[in-house]
Amino acid sequence: MSKDLKQKIYIAGHRGMVGSAIVRNLEAKGFNNFVTRTHGELDLTNQAKVAAFFEQEKPDQVYLAAAKVGGIHANNTYPAEFIYNNLMVQSNVIHHAFLAGVKRLLFLGSSCIYPQLANQPMREEVLLTGKLEPTNEPYAIAKIAGIKMCESYNRQYGASHGIDYRSVMPTNLYGPGDNYHPENSHVIPALIRRFHEAKMSNAPEVVIWGTGTPRREFLYVDDMAAASIFVMDLDKKIYDQYTEPMQSHINVGFGSDVTIAELAKAVGDAVGYQGKIGFDRSKLDGSPRKWMDSGRLNQLGWAAKVSLQQGLVLAYSDFVRTQ
Ligand SMILES: NC(=O)c1ccc[n+]([C@@H]2O[C@H](COP(=O)([O-])OP(=O)(O)OC[C@H]3O[C@@H](n4cnc5c(N)ncnc54)[C@H](OP(=O)(O)O)[C@@H]3O)[C@@H](O)[C@H]2O)c1
Secondary structure, three states, X not given: OOOXXXXXXXXXXXXXXXXXXXXXXXXXXXXXXXXXOOOOOOXXXXXXXXXXXXXXXXXXXXXXXXXXXXXXXXXXXXXXXXXXXXXXXXXXXXXXXXXXXXXXXXXXXXXXXXXXXXXXXXXXXXXXXXXXXXXXHHHHHXXXXXXXHHHHHHHHHHHHHOOEEEXXXXXXXXXXXXXXXXXXXXXXXXXHHHHHHHHHOOOOEEEEEOOOOOEEOEEEHHHXXXXXXXXXXXXXXXXXXXXXXXXXXXXXXXXXOEEHHHHHXXXXXXXOOOOEXXXXXXXXXXXXXXXXXXXXXXXXXXXXXXXXXXXXXXXXXXXXXXX
């Protein structure tokens, strides 16, 4: 099934950072029978339109990379939009994919599904063992519902309808197609913009909020796309050996983390910024460490390829190209 290059593949969110990387990676493998719709052409929160779309297209596989995504500021400001949009998009896509006979679906979640105080690195098993971080709780609850929806459909219809719906939980991602908005972006695109602007204006120093000591993990988006295709195409027997029916999601991380100070230095180097890097220690740091345990995926035979240094150079050239 997975080697059939003619199979019809729907990538929901194909213009987003991850969706576009999945299309790029599938194309590089020789797949070319894609179904796509922009947000303008098909609002995935609209159940009747999603039902009609699946009935018409009947794809073989679905990558569910459409979601309402944002940083802390956006999650804090628009909690209703985050929970409503994500629950609607994923419920409509998963349910109508099922009704249209889609056998394989991959749902993209996020590392924020894990409890705020989870042991590090975070294993898949810590899901639902503690309280979530309050700022992105609505988003995380939607993502957890997405995993549980895939599992529930597998448990009820897996044997009778031959469906196999899987979930992957990426760590922080960056790369081409990222959102460089000054307020609503994640840490890497925000730092790329700040270092770029400091370089262009010959600013002597870039000041980073906090102590620079918290540790975070980052994965280049094409590695994420490759991991998504790898998990989608894994033989069912092997996937089942490494997962449980009610514990079926797979972490996708880089494998190691860096301090924010190390990250800032690496971004400065990728941008070619010559000035100093300072830290405003009066600002809050956030969690000391957020790091995924990717052991399950590594045992299955996949590991990240793009180093942080290589990925930042590629991300910066994409940023410059799109300015
Ligand atoms: N970026 C990260 O660091 C990160 C980390 C962990 C997990 N993830 C997960 O990876 C997935 C993809 O994220 P991303 O970074 O690629 O986000 P993104 O760049 O914002 O892409 C999301 C795409 O979904 C589309 N979309 C959103 N709502 C829609 C709707 N109602 N109908 C149709 N299309 C809709 C967006 O279209 P518009 O832009 O036109 O709305 C956009 O093209 C998400 O599930 C996210 O949770 C991302």
